[in-house]
Amino acid sequence: MGKIxxxxxxxxxxVCANTETKIDKTIDETCLSCHRQQQIPNGLIYRxxxxxxxxxxxxxxxxxxxxxxxxxxxxxxPPQFFLKFPIKDTLELDELKLHNSIKKYLKRFDIKxxxxxxx
Amino acid sequence: xxxxxxRSLVRFLVIYLASTLLLFSLASWIFYSSAKHHLLDQQRExxxxxxxxxxxxxxxxxxxxxxxxxxxxxxMIDSAIYDLDKKYIFGTYRSELLFNDFSDKAHLYHxxxxxxxxxxxxxxxTSRTINFEPxxxxxxxxxxxxxxxxxxxxxxxxxxxxxxxxxxxxxITRMNHFIQDTTHELNTPISTILTNIEMIETFGKxxxxxxxxxxxxxxxxxxxxxxxxLTYLNLNHQYHRQIVTLNISELVEERMxxxxxxxxxxxxxxxxxxxxxxxxxxxxxxxxxxxxxxxxNAIKYNKHQGTIEVMLSKTYFSVKDTGMGxxxxxxxxxxxxxxxxxxSEGGFGIGLDxxxxxxxxxxxxLKIMSKVNEGTEVRIxxxx
Numbered sequence: 001m002g003k004i005x006x007x008x009x010x011x012x013x014x015v016c017a018n019t020e021t022k023i024d025k026t027i028d029e030t031c032l033s034c035h036r037q038q039q040i041p042n043g044l045i046y047r048x049x050x051x052x053x054x055x056x057x058x059x060x061x062x063x064x065x066x067x068x069x070x071x072x073x074x075x076x077x078p079p080q081f082f083l084k085f086p087i088k089d090t091l092e093l094d095e096l097k098l099h100n101s102i103k104k105y106l107k108r109f110d111i112k113x114x115x116x117x118x119x
Numbered sequence: 120x121x122x123x124x125x126r127s128l129v130r131f132l133v134i135y136l137a138s139t140l141l142l143f144s145l146a147s148w149i150f151y152s153s154a155k156h157h158l159l160d161q162q163r164e165x166x167x168x169x170x171x172x173x174x175x176x177x178x179x180x181x182x183x184x185x186x187x188x189x190x191x192x193x194x195m196i197d198s199a200i201y202d203l204d205k206k207y208i209f210g211t212y213r214s215e216l217l218f219n220d221f222s223d224k225a226h227l228y229h230x231x232x233x234x235x236x237x238x239x240x241x242x243x244x245t246s247r248t249i250n251f252e253p254x255x256x257x258x259x260x261x262x263x264x265x266x267x268x269x270x271x272x273x274x275x276x277x278x279x280x281x282x283x284x285x286x287x288x289x290x291i292t293r294m295n296h297f298i299q300d301t302t303h304e305l306n307t308p309i310s311t312i313l314t315n316i317e318m319i320e321t322f323g324k325x326x327x328x329x330x331x332x333x334x335x336x337x338x339x340x341x342x343x344x345x346x347x348x349l350t351y352l353n354l355n356h357q358y359h360r361q362i363v364t365l366n367i368s369e370l371v372e373e374r375m376x377x378x379x380x381x382x383x384x385x386x387x388x389x390x391x392x393x394x395x396x397x398x399x400x401x402x403x404x405x406x407x408x409x410x411x412x413x414x415x416n417a418i419k420y421n422k423h424q425g426t427i428e429v430m431l432s433k434t435y436f437s438v439k440d441t442g443m444g445x446x447x448x449x450x451x452x453x454x455x456x457x458x459x460x461x462x463s464e465g466g467f468g469i470g471l472d473x474x475x476x477x478x479x480x481x482x483x484x485l486k487i488m489s490k491v492n493e494g495t496e497v498r499i500x501x502x503x
Contacts, residue, residue, distance in 0.1 A: 043184065047181060047182070050181075050236065050239045051181065051235045051236050052235070053203075053236075053239075054202045054203035054204075054236040054239045054240075054241050055202045055203050055206070055239065057204075058203065111181075111186075111188065111238065112208055112209065112238055112239060114186040114187045114188045115180075115187070115188045115190050115208075115209045115238070116187045116188070116189060116190065117190050117211060118189040118190065118191070118192065
């Protein structure tokens with residue numbers, strides 16, 4: 001019985017890790033590869049969303065809204081930004097994957113995680 | 120110091136000090152509240168200032184690319200940042216629930232908004248422990264001030280009081296001197312008159328002028344009693360009492376005889392119910408003064424051909440007349456010196472004052488029952 005539990009636990013961990021890896025792969029392939037190629041400043045975008053929306057949920061909604069309908073109006077970036085970086089195409093990802101990818105993106109660039117108390 | 124003067128001075132001081140204390144307490148409370156508010160405001164300014172510093176540092180951290188991001192903090196001031204949903208982001212507080220708990224009386228809190236939301240922070244809460252040292256110092260200073268003011272006003276009140284009662288003291292002193300002089304001057308002629316009446320009665324030379332002589336005797340005895348009362352009042356404080364076991368029953372009957380002339384002159388009907396051999400430990404002069412004053416009042420204020428009931432038992436001595444009575448509003452003050460409920464008759468209004476003083480000396484109890492136009496009963500209860 002104990003062995004079965006251990007095996008199931010290892011399997012579930014494996015499945016989860018696999019899912020995480022898949023999401024990481026999705027975000028890398030569908031989002032960040034382009035960002036890297038075009039040298040789009042991810043940290044700057046994150047900070048801009050953070051400064052505007054404060055919470056992860058609100059940021060996620062705003063990013064989702066933009067990705068579903070990318071335009072200068074729905075973007076948080078200033079008009080000058082688009083002189084250098086073109087408006088991206090609409091993503092073909094399904095909504096769930098898109099939400100998960102945004103969450104992953106927000107987590108990856110979360111600067112609050114780096115806050116520490118000075119001595 | 121005279122007792123009435125002392126009483127007036129004490130009353131004045133109590134009213135004066137109570138009103139001054141009330142006024143000072145009110146003023147001190149207003150000052151204390153204002154000063155305390157000011158002291159707390161000074162401390163509150165430090166956390167407001169710190170909040171502004173933190174806000175500017177949050178802006179720097181938000182733009183910084185060098186990790187870790189070191190959150191600014193002050194050794195005496197705690198702070199925390201919260202997002203738009205009032206969810207804790209980071210801070211020096213141990214408790215994340217502090218945002219909704221500003222009721223702690225030992226701390227000062229300051230809540231400010233961060234705009235734009237650097238690091239996602241919308242609310243910034245700063246707080247510090249209240250430094251009670253200046254407040255305690257303020258309380259001590261006010262207490263010392265109140266104490267010093269109290270002493271100064273007590274002394275001032277005492278001198279003011281003495282100043283205000285001075286005219287009353289002078290009047291009383293003048294009146295006492297007058298009574299003293301009058302009694303001294305009355306003593307010799309009264310004694311002479313009474314001695315001579317006794318001599319005439321003894322040697323039987325009064326048959327043709329019997330009625331006139333009786334009137335002289337009554338008038339002289341009245342004068343003599345007034346003299347005794349005034350002397351008693353004058354020497355009250357120095358009066359030496361000689362307590363002996365007295366047969367009050369015999370004494371009452373003896374004094375009744377003394378007043379026979381006055382009773383007959385007014386044609387009063389006397390009802391006497393005196394139990395025999397009622398013994399009391401008293402000074403004889405006090406007992407005479409007590410009985411004489413009650414009998415004298417009952418005779419003096421009785422109507423012509425009225426009735427006097429004299430009752431003596433183991434529990435009380437009572438004299439009841441059928442005079443004009445005393446109004447209920449005057450019953451409380453009738454015992455005061457120089458108070459006369461009815462001014463139609465002569466007298467100084469000192470009789471019941473003397474009775475009251477004697478009663479107080481022996482811890483007896485006095486009861487006055489009176490109905491206007493029906494009469495008055497004065498009862499002395501021996502029980503203590």
